[in-house]
Amino acid sequence: MAAKASGPIKRTFTPWDDPSAKPFIQFENVTKRFGDFVAVDNLSLDIYEREFFSLLGPSGCGKTTLLRMLAGFEAPSEGRLLLEGQDISGVPPHRRPVNMMFQSYALFPHMSVEGNIAFGLKQDRMPKADIDARVAEMLRLTKLEPFAKRKPHQLSGGQRQRVALARSIAKQPKVLLLDEPLGALDRKLREETQFELMDLQQELGLTFVIVTHDQEEAMTVSDRIAVMDHGKLVQVASPAEIYEFPSSRYVADFIGDVNFMSGKVSAVTDGGVEIRDDTLSCSIAAHLENPGTKVGDDVWLAIRPEKMRISLDEPGDTATNCVSGEVWDIGYLGGVSVYHVKLANGNVVKSTVTNQTRLVERPIGWEDKVWLTWPHDAGVVLTA
Amino acid sequence: MTAPNAKPLIKSKFFVVFVPYLWLFLFFLAPFLIVLKISLSQTAIAMPPYLPTFDFSEGIGAAFSELKELSLDNYAFLFSDSLYIKSYLSSLQIALISTALLLAIGYPIAYGMARSPKAWRPTLVMLVILPFWTSFLIRVYAWIGILSREGLLNTFLVWTGLIDTPLTILSTNIAVYIGIVYSYLPFMVLPLYAALEKMDESLLEAASDLGCPPLKTFWVVTFPLSLPGVVAGCFLVFIPAVGEFVIPDLLGGSSTLMIGKTLWAEFFSNRDWPLASSVAVILLMILVIPIVFFQNAQQRQQERDS
Amino acid sequence: MKKGPSLFNVVSVTLGFAFLYLPIILLVIYSFNSGRNVAIWAGWSTKWYVAMVQNQQLLDAAWVTLRVGLLSATVATVLGTMAALTLVRHGRFMGRTLFSGMVYAPLVMPEVITGLSLLLLFVAINFDRGFWTVTIAHITFSLCFVAVVVQSRLVTFDRSMEEAAMDLGCPPFKTFFVITLPIILPAIIAGWMLAFTLSLDDLVIASFTTGPGATTLPMRIYSAVRLGVTPEINAVSTVLIAVVTVGVVAASLITKRQEAERQRAERLAGAAP
Numbered sequence: 001m002a003a004k005a006s007g008p009i010k011r012t013f014t015p016w017d018d019p020s021a022k023p024f025i026q027f028e029n030v031t032k033r034f035g036d037f038v039a040v041d042n043l044s045l046d047i048y049e050r051e052f053f054s055l056l057g058p059s060g061c062g063k064t065t066l067l068r069m070l071a072g073f074e075a076p077s078e079g080r081l082l083l084e085g086q087d088i089s090g091v092p093p094h095r096r097p098v099n100m101m102f103q104s105y106a107l108f109p110h111m112s113v114e115g116n117i118a119f120g121l122k123q124d125r126m127p128k129a130d131i132d133a134r135v136a137e138m139l140r141l142t143k144l145e146p147f148a149k150r151k152p153h154q155l156s157g158g159q160r161q162r163v164a165l166a167r168s169i170a171k172q173p174k175v176l177l178l179d180e181p182l183g184a185l186d187r188k189l190r191e192e193t194q195f196e197l198m199d200l201q202q203e204l205g206l207t208f209v210i211v212t213h214d215q216e217e218a219m220t221v222s223d224r225i226a227v228m229d230h231g232k233l234v235q236v237a238s239p240a241e242i243y244e245f246p247s248s249r250y251v252a253d254f255i256g257d258v259n260f261m262s263g264k265v266s267a268v269t270d271g272g273v274e275i276r277d278d279t280l281s282c283s284i285a286a287h288l289e290n291p292g293t294k295v296g297d298d299v300w301l302a303i304r305p306e307k308m309r310i311s312l313d314e315p316g317d318t319a320t321n322c323v324s325g326e327v328w329d330i331g332y333l334g335g336v337s338v339y340h341v342k343l344a345n346g347n348v349v350k351s352t353v354t355n356q357t358r359l360v361e362r363p364i365g366w367e368d369k370v371w372l373t374w375p376h377d378a379g380v381v382l383t384a
Numbered sequence: 385m386t387a388p389n390a391k392p393l394i395k396s397k398f399f400v401v402f403v404p405y406l407w408l409f410l411f412f413l414a415p416f417l418i419v420l421k422i423s424l425s426q427t428a429i430a431m432p433p434y435l436p437t438f439d440f441s442e443g444i445g446a447a448f449s450e451l452k453e454l455s456l457d458n459y460a461f462l463f464s465d466s467l468y469i470k471s472y473l474s475s476l477q478i479a480l481i482s483t484a485l486l487l488a489i490g491y492p493i494a495y496g497m498a499r500s501p502k503a504w505r506p507t508l509v510m511l512v513i514l515p516f517w518t519s520f521l522i523r524v525y526a527w528i529g530i531l532s533r534e535g536l537l538n539t540f541l542v543w544t545g546l547i548d549t550p551l552t553i554l555s556t557n558i559a560v561y562i563g564i565v566y567s568y569l570p571f572m573v574l575p576l577y578a579a580l581e582k583m584d585e586s587l588l589e590a591a592s593d594l595g596c597p598p599l600k601t602f603w604v605v606t607f608p609l610s611l612p613g614v615v616a617g618c619f620l621v622f623i624p625a626v627g628e629f630v631i632p633d634l635l636g637g638s639s640t641l642m643i644g645k646t647l648w649a650e651f652f653s654n655r656d657w658p659l660a661s662s663v664a665v666i667l668l669m670i671l672v673i674p675i676v677f678f679q680n681a682q683q684r685q686q687e688r689d690s
Numbered sequence: 691m692k693k694g695p696s697l698f699n700v701v702s703v704t705l706g707f708a709f710l711y712l713p714i715i716l717l718v719i720y721s722f723n724s725g726r727n728v729a730i731w732a733g734w735s736t737k738w739y740v741a742m743v744q745n746q747q748l749l750d751a752a753w754v755t756l757r758v759g760l761l762s763a764t765v766a767t768v769l770g771t772m773a774a775l776t777l778v779r780h781g782r783f784m785g786r787t788l789f790s791g792m793v794y795a796p797l798v799m800p801e802v803i804t805g806l807s808l809l810l811l812f813v814a815i816n817f818d819r820g821f822w823t824v825t826i827a828h829i830t831f832s833l834c835f836v837a838v839v840v841q842s843r844l845v846t847f848d849r850s851m852e853e854a855a856m857d858l859g860c861p862p863f864k865t866f867f868v869i870t871l872p873i874i875l876p877a878i879i880a881g882w883m884l885a886f887t888l889s890l891d892d893l894v895i896a897s898f899t900t901g902p903g904a905t906t907l908p909m910r911i912y913s914a915v916r917l918g919v920t921p922e923i924n925a926v927s928t929v930l931i932a933v934v935t936v937g938v939v940a941a942s943l944i945t946k947r948q949e950a951e952r953q954r955a956e957r958l959a960g961a962a963p
Contacts, residue, residue: 106590120594464783492702627800
C-alpha cells in the first residue's frame with residue numbers, strides 16, 4: 001500500500017482493506033435523477049461500521065443527495081441501497097434506524113432544548129423515566145445542561161449546533177448523517193467542534209457519514225473521504241492517500257494547494273519515469289504509480305508547494321528536477337510563507353516555506369532569481 | 385453625520401410622524417369621543433337630532449350647564465330591551481361559528497397551497513386575493529341569485545332529483561353563514577398560508593427522521609408552528625364579522641339578529657342617533673379586548689420579522 | 691418520501707377555489723341573460739349592458755365613486771407610507787403605542803362603527819356632508835391598509851443601501867427619494883391599488899358619511915338590490931369585476947415579468963466567468 005510513504009500515520013482501523021469485512025452501508029449502482037438532471041450517476045460505494053466517512057465535493061456534486069437517500073428523503077431512481085445487508089430503499093424515513101443532523105439544524109422552535117432532544121425518544125414510546133435519563137445524559141455529553149429549558153432562539157449558533165447533535169444521537173442510531181454540520185460556525189469554533197465530533201464518534205461507537213465542502217474539515221475528521229464530482233465518485237481513500245496520492249488532477253486541485261507540470265513521457269524505467277517538456281530547462285524524474293504509462297503519453301506531475309525547495313544558490317545538478325525563475329509574489333501567512341515563482345516559460349510555481357525563525361528581513365525577496373528543486377518521490381504522475 | 389445635515393433630517397422625521405398621527409387622531413380617535421358623548425345625550429326632533437349640542441357660541445358657561453343634561457338613559461334602555469342583548473349575543477354566536485367554519489375550511493386550502501409546487505404558489509395566492517379585490521357587495525349579491533327559492537342552487541338540486549321541493553336557504557342564518565364564510569375566506573387563508581409557507585421543510589424531515597409518522601408530525605410540528613397564522617386569521621375574521629351589516633341585511637331574514645343591522649336600523653330608520661351611538665359604544669367595548677389582542681399580535685409579528 | 695401535493699391537498703385546493711369562483715362566474719354568466727328572472731336562462735343578450743349605459747343615475751354614481759377613489763387612494767398612499775415609515779423606522783416616541791393602535795385597529799373595526807363615528811364628527815363640527823366627507827372617511831380607513839402593505843416591505847428593506855448612499859455623500863432627504871422610494875415603490879403601488887379598490891367597494895362608511903349629490907356606485911347597487919335582483923345589477927357587477935381583474939392581473943404580470951427578467955439577468959451574470 002502506497003500510504004507507507006506518507007510517514008508514521010497510526011491507523012489500525014482499515015476494514016476496507018480487509019476482504020472478509022462486511023460493509024455496513026452499500027450503494028449498489030445507485031442513480032438519482034431530478035427531471036433531466038442526474039444528481040447521482042450509477043454510483044457504488046461501501047461504508048463500514050464505526051467508520052467516520054466524508055462525502056466531499058463542490059456544491060451540486062450530488063453529495064447531499066446521497067446523504068438524503070440514506071436518510072430516506074429521496075428514493076433512488078435506480079439501484080439498491082442496503083443497510084446491514086437489508087434493502088432499505090422503500091423504508092420511509094421515520095422507520096429507518098438512521099438519524100440526521102441537518103445543515104439548518106431544523107430545531108423545533110416551539111420546543112425547549114429538552115423537548116427537542118426528547119422528541120425522537122418519545123416517538124419510540126420509551127418510558128418517561130428512561131427518556132429523562134437519556135435526555136440528561138445527552139445534555140451532559142454536549143455540555144448543554146444549563147440551557148435545558150431554553151428555546152432554540154435563545155441560544156448561540158454553537159449551542160444550537162450542539163442541540164441538533166444531541167437530538168440526532170439521542171436515539172443511538174446505527175448511522176448518524178451530518179449535513180454540513182459545522183458550516184454555520186466560525187473558524188475557531190469549527191476547529192474545536194471537529195475534535196469534539198471525533199471524540200464523540202469514538203465514545204459512542206457509531207457510524208458517521210458527513211457531507212462537507214470544507215476539505216480541511218474532511219481531512220481532520222474522517223477515516224475515509226469520498227471526493228465527488230458530477231454525481232460520480234472520483235476517489236475514495238484515507239485523507240493521507242487523497243492528499244499524497246490523488247488519482248487525478250481534479251482531486252489534487254480540490255484538496256490543498258498543488259503545482260502541475262505537464263509533459264510527455266520520454267522514458268520508463270523500473271518504478272520510475274522521465275518526463276520532458278520543451279519549455280522547461282530540465283527533465284523531470286519521478287516515481288510511477290500508474291503501471292500502464294507508456295513512452296509518449298501526455299502526463300502531469302503534481303507537486304505540493306511544501307515539497308518544493310526554494311534556494312538563492314544554484315544547485316549542483318540542474319539537469320533534472322530543477323527549475324529557475326523570479327520571485328513574483330510572496331504570501332506571508334504567519335506560520336508559513338508562500339513564494340510564487342515565475343518560470344522562464346511564463347508558468348507560476350508555488351513553494352511553501354515554514355517560517356522557523358522570527359524574520360525581520362526575508363532572505364528571499366521580490367524579483368530575486370531563485371532555484372526550485374524537488375526529490376524524485378515528491379510528485380505524483382497523473383494521466384487524467 | 386455632519387451637522388448641517390442633521391437639522392433638516394429631524395424636521396422631516398417630525399413631519400413624517402406628525403402628519404399621519406394628526407390625521408388618525410382627528411378622524412379616527414376623536415370621532416369615538418364624540419360617539420361616546422352623543423350616546424349620553426337625549427333624542428330630539430331637530431337637526432342634529434340630539435340634545436345637548438354644546439353650542440359654544442353661547443359661552444363656556446352655557447355649554448358647561450348643558451353637561452348636566454348628559455345621562456346614561458340610553459344604556460339603561462339598551463339593557464332593559466331584550467332585542468339589543470339578543471342582538472349582541474347572536475352576533476357573537478354567528479361570528480364565532482363562522483370563524484370556526486372558516487378555520488375548518490381555510491386550513492386545508494392554505495395547507496394545500498403551501499405544499500403545492502413552488503412555481504404555482506404566486507398564482508394560487510393571487511387567485512385567493514383576486515376575489516377580495518372585487519367588490520364585497522357584489523360577492524354577497526351573487527349569493528342571492530344562488531340561494532333564493534327559485535335560485536340556481538334549488539333549480540340544480542331539483543333537476544338532479546335530490547329534492548322535490550325547493551329549500552328555503554335565503555333569509556335564514558344558514559345563508560348568513562355561507563355569506564360570511566365566502567366573503568371572509570381570503571382573510572383566513574392568507575395568514576394561514578403565510579405561516580405554513582415560511583415553515584422550514586427540514587423541520588418536517590427532522591421529525592420524520594426522528595421516527596414521527598406523517599399524521600402525527602402534523603399535530604406536533606406543523607399545527608403548533610402555524611398557530612400565529614391561526615390566531616391572526618381568526619381575529620381578522622371574527623372582529624369584523626361581529627359588526628357585519630351587509631351580509632345579514634342582504635342574505636339574512638327578519639329573524640336574523642345582528643348588531644350591525646340593529647345599529648343601522650336605529651340610525652337610518654328610527655333616526656335615534658344617541659341610541660345608535662350607545663349601541664356602537666357597547667359593541668366597541670365588547671370588541672376592544674380582541675382588537676387590542678390582535679394589535680399586540682401584529683406588533684409582535686412585526687418585531688419578529690425585523 | 692412523497693414529494694409534491696398529495697391527493698388531499700389537490701382536492702382541498704380545487705374545492706376551495708371552486709367555492710371562491712363559482713358564484714362570481716354564475717353572476718357574470720347571468721348578466722348576459724335575456725330574461726328578467728335571474729334564475730331562469732332565456733338566451734344570450736347584451737341588453738342589460740345597454741340599459742346600464744343608459745342609466746344616468748348609475749353613471750353619475752360611477753363618476754362620483756371614481757373621483758372619490760382616485761383622490762382618497764392617492765392621499766391615503768402618501769399618509770400610509772409615512773405611517774409605515776414611522777412604525778418601522780422610529781424606535782420609540784411619545785404615544786407610539788397609541789399610534790400603532792390607531793393604524794391597526796381600523797383594519798378590523800366594524801364598518802358601522804367607523805361610519806357612525808365619522809358622521810357624528812362631521813355633524814359636530816358642522817361640516818357639509820357630500821363628496822369631501824366621503825373622501826376623508828375613505829382616506830382614514832384605507833391609509834391603514836396602505837401602511838400595513840408598505841410596512842411589510844420596509845421591514846425586509848436592507849438599510850445598508852441607505853447608509854451606502856449617505857456614505858457616498860447623499861443627504862438623508864435625497865437618499866429617501868433616490869434610494870428608498872424606488873425600491874419600495876412596488877409595495878406603494880400595491881398599497882394604492884388596495885386603497886382604490888377599498889374605496890370602490892365601500893358601502894357602509896359611504897352611506898353614513900355621504901350627503902346630497904354624492905351617491906356612490908355601491909350605494910346605488912345596494913338600493914337596487916334591496917328592490918330585487920335584476921340582470922342589470924349583474925351587468926354593472928360584471929363591468930366592475932372586469933375592471934378590477936384586468937388591473938390586478940396586469941399589475942401582477944408586470945411584477946412577475948420584472949422578477950423573471952431580474953432572475954434571468956442574475957443567472958447570466960452568474961454564468962459569466
